[in-house]
Amino acid sequence: MTCAGMQMEGELEEYDIVVAGGGPSGLFCALCGSKAGNSVLVLEKMPSCGKKLLVSGTGQCNITHDGEISLFLTHYGAHGRFAKPALMQFSNHDLVRFFHARGLEMVTEPGGKVFPSTRRAGDVLAVLLRECACSGVDIHCNEPVLGVAVSRGGFEVKTKRTAYFSPHFVIATGGATYPATGSSGDGYTLAASLGHRITEIGPALSAVRVKEFPYPDLAGMSFEGLHITVMRQEKHICRNKGDLIFTHHGLSGPGVLDISRYIRPGDRIMVSFAPSREAEEAAKAVHAALVGGGRVQVAKVLRGLGLPDRLSKGLLDLAGVAGGATCAHLGKDARNAIALRVSSHPFEVEALSGFDRAMVTRGGVDLDEVNPKTMESRLHRGLYFAGEVLDIDGDTGGYNLQFACASGVLAARSIAGVAKKRGLP
Numbered sequence: 001m002t003c004a005g006m007q008m009e010g011e012l013e014e015y016d017i018v019v020a021g022g023g024p025s026g027l028f029c030a031l032c033g034s035k036a037g038n039s040v041l042v043l044e045k046m047p048s049c050g051k052k053l054l055v056s057g058t059g060q061c062n063i064t065h066d067g068e069i070s071l072f073l074t075h076y077g078a079h080g081r082f083a084k085p086a087l088m089q090f091s092n093h094d095l096v097r098f099f100h101a102r103g104l105e106m107v108t109e110p111g112g113k114v115f116p117s118t119r120r121a122g123d124v125l126a127v128l129l130r131e132c133a134c135s136g137v138d139i140h141c142n143e144p145v146l147g148v149a150v151s152r153g154g155f156e157v158k159t160k161r162t163a164y165f166s167p168h169f170v171i172a173t174g175g176a177t178y179p180a181t182g183s184s185g186d187g188y189t190l191a192a193s194l195g196h197r198i199t200e201i202g203p204a205l206s207a208v209r210v211k212e213f214p215y216p217d218l219a220g221m222s223f224e225g226l227h228i229t230v231m232r233q234e235k236h237i238c239r240n241k242g243d244l245i246f247t248h249h250g251l252s253g254p255g256v257l258d259i260s261r262y263i264r265p266g267d268r269i270m271v272s273f274a275p276s277r278e279a280e281e282a283a284k285a286v287h288a289a290l291v292g293g294g295r296v297q298v299a300k301v302l303r304g305l306g307l308p309d310r311l312s313k314g315l316l317d318l319a320g321v322a323g324g325a326t327c328a329h330l331g332k333d334a335r336n337a338i339a340l341r342v343s344s345h346p347f348e349v350e351a352l353s354g355f356d357r358a359m360v361t362r363g364g365v366d367l368d369e370v371n372p373k374t375m376e377s378r379l380h381r382g383l384y385f386a387g388e389v390l391d392i393d394g395d396t397g398g399y400n401l402q403f404a405c406a407s408g409v410l411a412a413r414s415i416a417g418v419a420k421k422r423g424l425p
Ligand SMILES: Cc1cc2nc3c(=O)[nH]c(=O)nc-3n(C[C@H](O)[C@H](O)[C@H](O)COP(=O)(O)OP(=O)(O)OC[C@H]3O[C@@H](n4cnc5c(N)ncnc54)[C@H](O)[C@@H]3O)c2cc1C
Pocket: 020, 021, 022, 023, 024, 025, 026, 043, 044, 045, 046, 049, 050, 051, 052, 053, 055, 056, 057, 058, 061, 062, 063, 064, 143, 144, 145, 146, 172, 173, 174, 175, 177, 178, 181, 182, 183, 184, 185, 186, 187, 358, 359, 360, 386, 387, 388, 389, 397, 398, 399, 400, 401, 402, 404
């Protein structure tokens, strides 16, 4: 073990572990590394750590999700398998226990989201910072890592102030969204400078701007359990069932956010507004209800299928049907037009909200070049990655913070050679 910040004259300051980034992944890694007996330095670019953590869950911090960890794996797009070892060795239950043991209780919402009982992200950060301080982790804020070079069987880490040497360097600099929090993509540059491939990055957990969005007046209207399908020309891209919210310019809500990693400008998002009914079933139900509706007003029939009146009004306007029309008034073309808009309403994607508004980044350090069992680079011994800088992004619901924390812990445990699960950190 190296004494913290040990430095001989003319030599670089030396630590067992240097971590770039004081977000949840970096702080968990630092804490766990320090508890295992290492001297640890966290270099944080911003004046204080955890700025993104503080805005997470609108400041309430949805830190993880309830349930079996095996069920988590479907919540990281195609990359759940990579996340498995990290999540298994530091699970959602471990995370909850960690905070409980330090006096911060967690509560689970009916849908499974887990929050601190105080509903304050600041309390989560305070526990982490207090634990790091008690364990002797050195944290240098306002000291961005500017570069890193392989040297003497370790890494020379350059900052604006000085340079450090460490046999273990952890890149935990986050993604590239919400750059005002400090996560502006530096980790990709650092990793690339060491020869790592970076897959294409883009905004994810991102609202969608719709071309000529027809319902700006309904902004704020929310829907539960809708079937949503994404098409690219005639190709089916993905589908989801989830809640949707209209914004002034398009679509948001978990049902869209969770598949936004797959959505590109020009795609069509098809929504079945009949709750819980897939397109085909919804179309049949609309046809049957309209044909059998007689003198009942069309809007009333649609209400019976679960559509809010204000949406029905907008939707009938688009289909060219007068508001007060009864089912008996409708010809076949009108019935088809209504059924299409209820069961498979098309929205053309103009854009995704940009890096400044999206919650996470898709893409990042190529997972083929990182060992999922250790978080160590396959290119350089002693180089590790943790958190969002990797090409992995989770759904809404606490999956991103869980992976950030778990991957930070795994990196530290690998460095310490602690293969077996321990009660730590
Ligand atoms: C508005 C919003 C709400 C969110 N809500 C949730 C939620 O409720 N639940 C959930 O699971 N996820 C949520 N997320 C996502 C989650 O916050 C991130 O996935 C998570 O913070 C990633 O942790 P990280 O440690 O990998 O990176 P970050 O938290 O981004 O931390 C990286 C740190 O590295 C620092 N850094 C960057 N470059 C350098 C450098 N060159 N040198 C030194 N330091 C550097 C940054 O300043 C930053 O402090 C939300 C994100 C946003 C933007």
